Amino acid sequence: MRIGVIGLQGAVSEHIEITKTAMKKLGISGNVVWVGRAKDLENVDGIIIPGGESTTIGKLMKKVGIFDAVQKLGRDGLPILGTCAGMIVLAKHGDEQVERTRQPLLELMDIEITRNAFGGQRESFEADLEIPKMNAKNVRGVFIRAPAIKRVWGGAEVLAEFNGKIIAAKQENMIAVAFHPELTTETWLHEYFLKACRDRKNGGVS
Ligand code: GLN
Numbered sequence: 195m196r197i198g199v200i201g202l203q204g205a206v207s208e209h210i211e212i213t214k215t216a217m218k219k220l221g222i223s224g225n226v227v228w229v230g231r232a233k234d235l236e237n238v239d240g241i242i243i244p245g246g247e248s249t250t251i252g253k254l255m256k257k258v259g260i261f262d263a264v265q266k267l268g269r270d271g272l273p274i275l276g277t278c279a280g281m282i283v284l285a286k287h288g289d290e291q292v293e294r295t296r297q298p299l300l301e302l303m304d305i306e307i308t309r310n311a312f313g314g315q316r317e318s319f320e321a322d323l324e325i326p327k328m329n330a331k332n333v334r335g336v337f338i339r340a341p342a343i344k345r346v347w348g349g350a351e352v353l354a355e356f357n358g359k360i361i362a363a364k365q366e367n368m369i370a371v372a373f374h375p376e377l378t379t380e381t382w383l384h385e386y387f388l389k390a391c392r393d394r395k396n397g398g399v400s
Pocket of ligand 1: 244245246247248249277278279280282309310338339340341
């Protein structure tokens, strides 16, 4: 299996490491690659868009020429995991911050996001989360200038809420979470994602 982590800005190496650990735990052989140009996306079975600064990530994806390719792969059903800024990049609609910065969105998920929904850097926090829909009990959520999902429609399904805000959603093979699982030692989310990648790979390209 080959998983690509969009490696233009943000928590890239953390995602690569934790994905490798999750692969080992699941007994999946394969590699996790740093995606910096279109060629790196060849034959990937899943893509991770990390947390960081969504404005920068989106604009750099355009600049290095991978934006359209990732969008097409997502539309074709390739599993994509977006965490924090990655969640924003996956969204179909943003807020006034998104409009002001004219940051490009992949528009792959039927979700509307609010950037910095929990406040700024000083309002960053950690919390224990229960996400029954993902079989996750008492997992650590690290929220850093985290976004939230204002609403979902169409094919998107809410997976988790925290303090009255939607913090995780799913649409077909795409998963978006507002927090940073790669900054903990817990592999639950990456295992969940890798299982989706494995299922799709085994089921062939459809
Ligand atoms: N606030 C950032 C943004 O809007 C996301 C923060 C993060 O990824 N930790 O892009």
